[in-house]
Amino acid sequence: MNIRKQTLRAVLATVATAAVLTACDEDIVYSHYEHTHLTGWERNDTILFCIPSMSQPGRFDEALGVRINDTYPFTSISLIVEQRVYPGYRSRRDTIKCTLADENGIFRGPGVDLHQNTFQLGHIDLKRGDSLTVKVRHVMKRETLPGISDIGITLKATH
Numbered sequence: 001m002n003i004r005k006q007t008l009r010a011v012l013a014t015v016a017t018a019a020v021l022t023a024c025d026e027d028i029v030y031s032h033y034e035h036t037h038l039t040g041w042e043r044n045d046t047i048l049f050c051i052p053s054m055s056q057p058g059r060f061d062e063a064l065g066v067r068i069n070d071t072y073p074f075t076s077i078s079l080i081v082e083q084r085v086y087p088g089y090r091s092r093r094d095t096i097k098c099t100l101a102d103e104n105g106i107f108r109g110p111g112v113d114l115h116q117n118t119f120q121l122g123h124i125d126l127k128r129g130d131s132l133t134v135k136v137r138h139v140m141k142r143e144t145l146p147g148i149s150d151i152g153i154t155l156k157a158t159h
Contacts, residue, residue, distance in 0.1 A: 027159075029054070033065060033152035040144035043137065049153045051132040058157050062121035064136070065152030066098055068107065069114050072147025074140070075101035081121060082135040094121065095139065114149055123158065 034047045064081065076099045084091045098119050101107045109115035126132065134153050138145055 027157045028154060029060065029157055030153065030155040033067070033150040035150050036148045040146040041138060041148045043140070043143050046135050046137040047151045049132075049134040049136075051134065051153070051155065053129050053131045054126045055128065056157075057126060057128045057130075059123050059125050060155040061158055062124055063154040063156070064096070064098070064119045064121055065150070065154065066100065066117045066119070066148070067111075067114055067150040067152075068100055068109075068117070069147050069149055070107070072100065072107075072145070073142075075099065075103075075105060077145070077148070078139045080135075080137050080139055083124070084133050085124075085126065086131045086133070088127075088130070096121070118154075124155075 030051050032049060034049070036047070037045065064079070066077065076097055078095060078097050080093065080095050082091070082093045096119060098117065099108070100115070100117055107115045109117040124132070132155075136151050136153075138148075
């Protein structure tokens with residue numbers, strides 16, 4: 001049993017080290033995750049991301065991250081993503097369906113106890129000094145969703 005634990009620790013340490021070494025991406029201008037409540041993500045609990053003013057203008061790829069554990073009871077999740085750019089007050093609202101498991105109920109995304117999934121939201125053009133707020137909430141029939149660990153937003157500069 002000790003050999004199994006040592007092997008598992010060695011594998012996890014190797015994976016963690018590889019993730020840290022490959023995670024440094026100079027084009028990422030914002031990446032942040034917010035935790036959901038341990039008892040479940042309530043439908044009326046909106047997750048808010050406040051992305052500070054851009055130092056450089058440009059076009060950015062937007063991605064939504066969803067981390068789940070094995071207690072999540074469904075194969076997908078439907079989310080409303082609302083965005084507002086300041087100072088122009090441009091806004092966009094999208095409803096997206098994120099598939100989290102295959103047809104056999106096996107969760108997608110890397111991970112053992114926690115599965116990481118990333119979904120592209122599209123592109124956004126921002127000017128120097130623009131800031132962005134992003135609100136995310138679920139629109140599932142169930143009021144409280146267990147198994148959702150974190151929701152995140154990433155902005156990556158395109159070239």
